Amino acid sequence: MKLFLDTANQAEVEAAVKMGVISGVTTNPSLVAKEGGDYIERVKYFCELVGGPISVEVMAADTEGMLAEARELAALHENIVIKLPITAESLAAIKQLKAEGIKTNATLCFSANQAILAARAGASYVSPFVGRLNDVGMDGMGLIAEIKAIFDNYDIDTEIIVASVRSPRQVTDAAMIGADIATIPFKTLEQMVSHPQTDLGIAKFESDWAKRK
Ligand code: G3P
Numbered sequence: 001m002k003l004f005l006d007t008a009n010q011a012e013v014e015a016a017v018k019m020g021v022i023s024g025v026t027t028n029p030s031l032v033a034k035e036g037g038d039y040i041e042r043v044k045y046f047c048e049l050v051g052g053p054i055s056v057e058v059m060a061a062d063t064e065g066m067l068a069e070a071r072e073l074a075a076l077h078e079n080i081v082i083k084l085p086i087t088a089e090s091l092a093a094i095k096q097l098k099a100e101g102i103k104t105n106a107t108l109c110f111s112a113n114q115a116i117l118a119a120r121a122g123a124s125y126v127s128p129f130v131g132r133l134n135d136v137g138m139d140g141m142g143l144i145a146e147i148k149a150i151f152d153n154y155d156i157d158t159e160i161i162v163a164s165v166r167s168p169r170q171v172t173d174a175a176m177i178g179a180d181i182a183t184i185p186f187k188t189l190e191q192m193v194s195h196p197q198t199d200l201g202i203a204k205f206e207s208d209w210a211k212r213k
Pocket of ligand 1: 028
């Protein structure tokens, strides 16, 4: 399973790239709004720095508006992936963007049927939101398992991005199910790195080393 970083923060992307473990970045309007500065320049910088897919969301609600925004964003860099919330309007846009060779990420996916529709429209990626499903008492990871089984049944090549990840355990669960990608906040990445026994082990090695004869 590949790991993407779910952020619009430059320092976080730089730190994760330095670690050498992420192959893409996903942003959304809420994440972009939290950051200052020129977001278009930052997105172009991420494209170069990460060298992999960078998802950027369109804000229009109608197909034509989505297409206009998508074409403008896609022209910025070959690594740009256009993120569209799944609606009847966006499915039409996804189909057209595929015909134009522009990659898409169908986001705000909360059901297997939405994932089937996104795949059939030709989305490159679909992003089911695990944490937000759990927030309303539903089984987020169960949805990932359903979509994975359906895509396997029909050799669908749309990649599953497990999104709205809130804990390291969810990353393990997503990998066990066989999801293609988990997009994770920087905090979750930090939590994945650490283990108390690793810290204790390092401290013991250091103190033993200091006492060497
Ligand atoms: O990848 C989607 C993500 O940005 C949403 O996460 O925690 O706001 O549900 P969250």
